[in-house]
Amino acid sequence: MERTLIKNVGTLVTGDIGSPLAEADAILIEGSHISYVGMTGNLESSEYERVIDAAGMTLLPGLIDSHIHPAIGEYTPMQNMIGYIGSYLHGGTTTMISNGEVLLPGQPRGVDGLKALAIFAAQSYQNYRPSGVKVRGGTLLLREGFSEEDFAELSRLGVRRGKLLYEIKPEIGARYASWARNHDLKLLMHCGGTSVPGGLSTTPEQVLKIRPHVLAHLNGGPTAMPPEAINTLIDETRGMIELVLCGNPRAAIAIIAKVLREDQLERVILGTDTPTGSGIIPLGMWQLINLLTGFSDLKPEVAICLATGNTARFYGLGSGFIREGSAADLILADAPAGSAAPDTLGAIAAGDIPAIALVMIDGEIVVEGSRNSSPPKRRLKIER
Numbered sequence: 001m002e003r004t005l006i007k008n009v010g011t012l013v014t015g016d017i018g019s020p021l022a023e024a025d026a027i028l029i030e031g032s033h034i035s036y037v038g039m040t041g042n043l044e045s046s047e048y049e050r051v052i053d054a055a056g057m058t059l060l061p062g063l064i065d066s067h068i069h070p071a072i073g074e075y076t077p078m079q080n081m082i083g084y085i086g087s088y089l090h091g092g093t094t095t096m097i098s099n100g101e102v103l104l105p106g107q108p109r110g111v112d113g114l115k116a117l118a119i120f121a122a123q124s125y126q127n128y129r130p131s132g133v134k135v136r137g138g139t140l141l142l143r144e145g146f147s148e149e150d151f152a153e154l155s156r157l158g159v160r161r162g163k164l165l166y167e168i169k170p171e172i173g174a175r176y177a178s179w180a181r182n183h184d185l186k187l188l189m190h191c192g193g194t195s196v197p198g199g200l201s202t203t204p205e206q207v208l209k210i211r212p213h214v215l216a217h218l219n220g221g222p223t224a225m226p227p228e229a230i231n232t233l234i235d236e237t238r239g240m241i242e243l244v245l246c247g248n249p250r251a252a253i254a255i256i257a258k259v260l261r262e263d264q265l266e267r268v269i270l271g272t273d274t275p276t277g278s279g280i281i282p283l284g285m286w287q288l289i290n291l292l293t294g295f296s297d298l299k300p301e302v303a304i305c306l307a308t309g310n311t312a313r314f315y316g317l318g319s320g321f322i323r324e325g326s327a328a329d330l331i332l333a334d335a336p337a338g339s340a341a342p343d344t345l346g347a348i349a350a351g352d353i354p355a356i357a358l359v360m361i362d363g364e365i366v367v368e369g370s371r372n373s374s375p376p377k378r379r380l381k382i383e384r
């Protein structure tokens with residue numbers, strides 16, 4: 001098994017909001033997984049197939065975008081573009097989670113077609129990683145007419161999520177929520193004004209009756225619910241609170257301030273809600289992290305945990321952390337050249353988007369020098 005040592009790490013962000021920073025300057029990767037996190041110590045005397053000298057850069061988990069709308073492979077019909085997922089990879093995103101293949105032209109409306117679409121997307125992205133990125137595709141678009149047998153079949157065939165996006169009677173939505181729980185699916189519910197024709201304009205009453213696992217883009221997608229409605233959903237449900245870049249920024253700041261005050265950070269996950277009408281935003285996860293840290297008391301290392309470990313833990317992804325046993329999906333980042341700040345966390349605090357120097361997925365280097373971020377202050381060295 002190939003072994004990679006990453007040494008001279010300046011700052012290590014764990015992905016775990018319980019302890020976002022680790023006292024460590026090195027990690028060891030064996031094959032596709034992290035096998036050691038700690039001080040270099042006597043690690044250096046051993047022989048490795050690959051040694052990466054991080055030159056004091058920051059090591060953090062690869063970003064997990066909790067909210068994307070894929071269609072097929074790396075083609076997105078709405079902005080008529082191919083290859084966009086590789087661009088997000090160059091921003092440090094290593095996993096993306098579908099919130100429904102809603103952009104597919106001629107999207108089916110009936111139960112059979114919607115099931116087929118979810119199964120197809122789940123399985124095709126299982127078999128194929130666009131540009132190396134782990135896309136969790138296949139989120140069932142829920143309309144009226146599904147049975148519990150449908151949920152059982154979908155679960156058996158690899159579909160892990162259902163999304164309430166279209167108008168639906170709350171009692172049917174509530175039934176779907178209990179079937180989702182019975183068959184190991186997560187139920188995501190659109191929170192906000194209507195985003196697509198026939199789509200939900202969410203009210204707190206609907207959400208409180210349905211009780212989904214995820215309050216999808218609680219800061220709006222792109223239109224936010226009124227502030228009192230948002231507060232009710234935070235207070236009266238236990239659902240995950242998703243914040244997205246392409247939502248309402250004012251609502252995002254109000255939500256993060258409330259969550260910080262009330263010590264509810266473990267419920268927060270971050271996504272871009274792209275590709276959509278808002279476009280394709282390869283550095284979008286960083287823009288969201290910088291928005292939240294720039295306009296609230298959220299610390300940069302904690303914001304990174306919301307974009308990595310929190311999402312991984314909720315969806316059971318096996319990545320999202322820099323710790324023993326986690327998949328080696330990671331980033332080496334730095335302050336961009338010319339930034340007022342000395343390092344990655346300082347850059348975020350100063351409002352600068354970090355420079356991505358290297359990205360690894362399952363222990364393989366997939367980006368060496370990002371085509372999308374600014375160049376780093378430091379220069380890392382790969383000794384093979």
Ligand SMILES: [Zn+2]
Pocket residue numbers: 067068069099221273
């Ligand atoms: Zn969306």
